Amino acid sequence: xxxxxxxxxxxxxxxxxxxxxxxxxxxxxxxxxxxxxxxxxxxxxxxxxxxxxxxxxxxxxxxxxxxxxxxxxxxxxxxxxxxxxxxxxxxxxxxxxxxxxxxxxxxxxxxxxxxxxxxxxxxxxxxxxxxxxxxxxxxxxxxxxxxxxxxxxxxxxxxxxxxxxxxxxxxxxxxxxxxxxxxxxxxxxxxxxxxxxxxxxxxxxxxxxxxxxxxxxxxxxxxxxxxxxxxxxxxxxxxxxxxxxxxxxxxxxxxxxxxxxxxxxxxxxxxxxxxxxxxxxxxxxxxxxxxxxxxxxxxxxxxxxxxxxxxxxxxxxxxxxxxxxxxxxxxxxxxxxxxxxxxxxxxxxxxxxxxxxxxxxxxxxxxxxxxxxxxxxxxxxxxxxxxxxxxxxxxxxxxxxxxxxxxxxxxxxxxxxxxxxxxxxxxxxxxxxxxxxxxxxxxxxxxxxxxxxxxxxxxxxxxxxxxxxxxxxxxxxxxxxxxxxxxxxxxxxxxxxxxxxxxxxxxxxxxxxxxxxxxxxxxxxxxxxxxxxxxxxxxxxxxxxxxxxxxxxxxxxxxxxxxxxxxxxxxxxxxxxxxxxxxxxxxxxxxxxxxxxxxxxxxxxxxxxxxxxxxxxxxxxxxxxxxxxxxxxxxxxxxxxxxxxxxxxxxxxxxxxxxxxxxxxxxxxxxxxxxxxxxxxxxxxxxxxxxxxxxxxxxxxxxxxxxxxxxxxxxxxxxxxxxxxxxxxxxxxxxxxxxxxxxxxxxxxxxxxxxxxxxxxxxxxxxxx
DNA sequence: TAGTTTTAAGTTTTT
DNA sequence: CTTAAAACTA
Numbered sequence: 133x134x135x136x137x138x139x140x141x142x143x144x145x146x147x148x149x150x151x152x153x154x155x156x157x158x159x160x161x162x163x164x165x166x167x168x169x170x171x172x173x174x175x176x177x178x179x180x181x182x183x184x185x186x187x188x189x190x191x192x193x194x195x196x197x198x199x200x201x202x203x204x205x206x207x208x209x210x211x212x213x214x215x216x217x218x219x220x221x222x223x224x225x226x227x228x229x230x231x232x233x234x235x236x237x238x239x240x241x242x243x244x245x246x247x248x249x250x251x252x253x254x255x256x257x258x259x260x261x262x263x264x265x266x267x268x269x270x271x272x273x274x275x276x277x278x279x280x281x282x283x284x285x286x287x288x289x290x291x292x293x294x295x296x297x298x299x300x301x302x303x304x305x306x307x308x309x310x311x312x313x314x315x316x317x318x319x320x321x322x323x324x325x326x327x328x329x330x331x332x333x334x335x336x337x338x339x340x341x342x343x344x345x346x347x348x349x350x351x352x353x354x355x356x357x358x359x360x361x362x363x364x365x366x367x368x369x370x371x372x373x374x375x376x377x378x379x380x381x382x383x384x385x386x387x388x389x390x391x392x393x394x395x396x397x398x399x400x401x402x403x404x405x406x407x408x409x410x411x412x413x414x415x416x417x418x419x420x421x422x423x424x425x426x427x428x429x430x431x432x433x434x435x436x437x438x439x440x441x442x443x444x445x446x447x448x449x450x451x452x453x454x455x456x457x458x459x460x461x462x463x464x465x466x467x468x469x470x471x472x473x474x475x476x477x478x479x480x481x482x483x484x485x486x487x488x489x490x491x492x493x494x495x496x497x498x499x500x501x502x503x504x505x506x507x508x509x510x511x512x513x514x515x516x517x518x519x520x521x522x523x524x525x526x527x528x529x530x531x532x533x534x535x536x537x538x539x540x541x542x543x544x545x546x547x548x549x550x551x552x553x554x555x556x557x558x559x560x561x562x563x564x565x566x567x568x569x570x571x572x573x574x575x576x577x578x579x580x581x582x583x584x585x586x587x588x589x590x591x592x593x594x595x596x597x598x599x600x601x602x603x604x605x606x607x608x609x610x611x612x613x614x615x616x617x618x619x620x621x622x623x624x625x626x627x628x629x630x631x632x633x634x635x636x637x638x639x640x641x642x643x644x645x646x647x648x649x650x651x652x653x654x655x656x657x658x659x660x661x662x663x664x665x666x667x668x669x670x671x672x673x674x675x676x677x678x679x680x681x682x683x684x685x686x687x688x689x690x691x692x693x694x695x696x697x698x699x700x701x702x703x704x705x706x707x708x709x710x711x712x713x714x715x716x717x718x719x720x721x722x723x724x725x726x727x728x729x730x731x732x733x734x735x736x737x738x739x740x741x742x743x744x745x746x747x748x749x750x751x752x753x754x755x756x757x758x759x760x761x762x763x764x765x766x767x768x769x770x771x772x773x774x775x776x777x778x779x780x781x782x783x784x785x786x787x788x789x790x791x792x793x794x795x796x797x798x799x800x801x802x803x804x805x806x807x808x809x810x811x812x813x814x815x816x817x818x819x820x821x822x823x824x825x826x827x828x829x830x831x832x833x834x835x836x837x838x839x840x841x842x843x844x845x846x847x848x849x850x851x852x853x854x855x856x857x858x859x860x861x862x863x864x865x866x867x868x869x870x871x872x873x874x875x876x877x878x879x880x881x882x883x884x885x886x887x888x889x890x891x892x893x894x895x896x897x898x899x900x901x
Numbered sequence: 902t903a904g905t906t907t908t909a910a911g912t913t914t915t916t
Numbered sequence: 917c918t919t920a921a922a923a924c925t926a
Contacts, residue, residue, distance in 0.1 A: 197916070225916050487912060711915085732914090768917095
């Protein structure tokens with residue numbers, strides 16, 4: 133079958149990969165296991181379509197979920213064929229933003245909209261829901277965002293699936309109304325609005341279907357319903373669709389990802405072919421074995437077997453430790469030793485954790501011990517007060533209707549403008565097309581308030597003039613004085629947009645305001661602002677530059693990632709499990725492998741399955757060595773709590789792991805272990821009774837029978853019994869009569885049932901959705 | 902009103 | 917332990 137005139141870049145591909153690259157004509161689903169070379173397939177396919185099929189690069193659209201993935205894809209495709217530069221490689225959201233900047237006017241959206249992040253949404257909602265506690269506001273925000281993930285509008289009957297209160301429907305409707313008045317969008321709108329436009333504007337739909345002849349989607353398992361709709365709308369009869377995904381790596385259910393999308397792809401795209409990539413080139417076989425053991429416990433999966441092309445290697449190591457300080461020290465020791473011995477470099481290592489909060493301990497210790505590291509994707513920078521302040525000022529330059537930004541900055545630093553005045557302005561804005569600045573300008577105010585307000589208006593006007601390149605006192609455009617790098621109040625302005633930003637920060641008084649905090653609290657607010665200014669200098673000082681800057685900040689939170697200690701190129705990676713998707717490291721340490729932390733204690737049913745997939749994702753990042761650490765106690769809210777090893781260890785055959793017991797500083801008086809002192813399957817007997825996952829003292833891992841795996845009763849399933857009330861399945865075991873289900877009821881009582889007992893006063897209760 | 906002190910509450914995961 | 921909300925004082 134091999135033809136002589138095939139391009140050389142096809143040669144390194146295995147038969148399945150090659151088949152996927154050369155496939156044409158019908159929709160294609162590529163089921164690509166971890167490390168099976170899917171990025172290579174996509175990038176090669178792009179090059180092949182351009183080079184061999186004569187496809188115009190501009191007619192190719194490839195969508196990913198993260199900017200990192202999009203960038204990597206673009207880079208690798210370009211390496212194969214430089215013409216790939218012209219293809220559109222974007223995240224779903226950045227594609228949506230691009231679409232809306234051009235076509236949003238058809239949905240009443242001005243092209244200079246700003247994207248609201250979750251905090252902005254909450255701020256807006258708390259104005260709508262005036263007297264509600266913050267927690268309720270947050271929940272509504274969450275539900276609204278979820279609704280948009282599922283493409284549900286306020287009037288959709290299906291909305292009840294998310295939040296059945298009529299109150300929610302009203303709030304959602306009012307939120308949409310306010311958002312339309314303001315003229316901004318939230319994350320969900322970036323997907324939902326384009327679909328609405330494509331559905332109602334035939335001419336636009338035709339244009340897009342005509343332009344994109346090939347559409348590829350990476351990480352398809354993480355697409356939500358709205359994103360699926362978008363894909364559908366973009367596809368015409370002749371569009372070639374190719375999606376790549378792995379149901380075992382679906383880890384974004386909580387934000388609306390539908391594994392169903394991948395399971396049902398062949399139904400939704402009729403005649404689709406499926407190609408499986410099951411050869412793993414990344415990890416050694418013991419690593420894959422451990423990863424697969426856990427995810428095998430899931431029921432709702434297509435099922436696949438990864439083969440390790442790399443072959444054998446050292447067993448993953450399970451490390452039992454005393455507490456999180458020991459954990460950090462263990463990591464530091466392990467990493468440092470390997471680098472000192474010249475086995476590897478810092479950058480071969482990654483430390484994984486479940487929650488961002490866990491990074492702190494590693495950061496402080498690594499800093500002290502001089503281990504270079506970088507933290508990936510912690511959002512903290514943008515959550516900082518001073519950063520949000522500066523960004524709010526910038527937003528107002530572009531959109532004078534931005535209520536959230538206006539409320540935030542009109543009286544900051546304090547200018548004597550209270551909530552009463554602010555509300556008055558906002559009410560009055562209705563008469564000025566929502567323009568808050570115009571309203572402020574024209575509204576009658578007390579003398580004191582008027583003075584304060586004028587300073588603010590002047591500030592914004594000066595900023596706008598810089599952006600629009602208008603000189604204040606002359607009629608001709610101001611000439612650029614880019615080289616003037618002057619320092620004002622500790623902020624050094626540079627080129628481009630940073631000139632404007634510096635002026636805003638200084639003239640608004642923000643610089644002084646935050647400087648004061650630095651002085652008393654020893655914070656780094658000025659230097660954070662400086663960093664923002666530095667980032668801004670890469671953008672032109674124009675409306676477009678400013679919009680681009682704001683958009684990138686909202687959509688690409690990794691933009692401001694900085695190395696915390698040492699050199700970026702060669703540093704240990706500190707990262708959440710979620711953020712590791714698509715990455716690989718020679719050596720990986722999965723930390724905090726404790727019940728309640730990972731999996732989180734409230735996980736059950738489908739959500740527990742998602743935790744297993746997250747475990748799978750984390751473990752399959754490792755190429756050569758994998759370590760898993762678990763602590764006997766962990767500090768939470770400043771209190772020391774006992775903890776027990778993750779239930780995942782019970783799902784792994786004992787022989788698949790090597791136990792490292794040297795690291796534990798064994799001086800814990802209150803604990804005693806039966807048998808081997810470091811048996812990982814010995815669970816902390818001191819666990820509190822209120823944790824329903826913990827009643828497994830000393831039970832070894834057992835291989836599950838087929839009957840058990842297929843049993844409709846699974847760990848964590850909520851049940852109801854006529855006599856005993858509500859409860860949860862806490863164990864399923866084999867017996868001669870079939871699987872036996874053990875249930876612990878909320879009353880504390882435990883009972884066992886044969887699994888076919890259902891229908892006799894014993895029934896499943898669905899998880900609240 | 903602004904700025905302080907006291908008290909309560911809370912930690913997923915992300916575009 | 918850290919942060920946000922509530923309560924309090926000048």
